[in-house]
Amino acid sequence: MKSRIAIGLGGLNLALVAAAVLSTFVTPAQAQGVNKGIVEKPNRAVACPSGWKTPDGDTALCEAQGSLAPKIYGKKEKDTCADGYFEVYRVWCSTKRP
Numbered sequence: 001m002k003s004r005i006a007i008g009l010g011g012l013n014l015a016l017v018a019a020a021v022l023s024t025f026v027t028p029a030q031a032q033g034v035n036k037g038i039v040e041k042p043n044r045a046v047a048c049p050s051g052w053k054t055p056d057g058d059t060a061l062c063e064a065q066g067s068l069a070p071k072i073y074g075k076k077e078k079d080t081c082a083d084g085y086f087e088v089y090r091v092w093c094s095t096k097r098p
Contacts, residue, residue: 033071033085033095036064042074042091047086050096070096 038055039062041048047063048054051069055061062072072094075081081093088094 006091009089033073033093034064035071035095036067036093039074042076046091047088049092049094050098051094070094 039052041060041062044059049070049072051065052062052072053065055063071085072088072092073085074091075093077090081087084093085093086097088098
């Protein structure tokens with residue numbers, strides 16, 4: 001009887017670990033986004049999303065315009081945005097609807 005309980009608990013523990021590991025693959029790490037500081041553009045040719053601007057002299061970066069800038073992160077064109085984010089210019093994900 002004790003061995004059945006131990007096997008059952010071991011299987012439950014393994015299932016919980018597997019669920020935790022798989023959840024990290026589903027949601028990109030960048031999906032948390034940022035809404036302050038400077039972010040590198042996924043592509044120099046694309047504009048910064050609303051609430052963000054290109055700093056003087058560096059077209060490879062976007063800088064937040066104040067404390068109300070939406071959270072953003074760059075993505076590859078074929079990827080989709082995480083829940084709560086909207087696609088902007090095919091290479092950005094933003095919490096602000098375009």
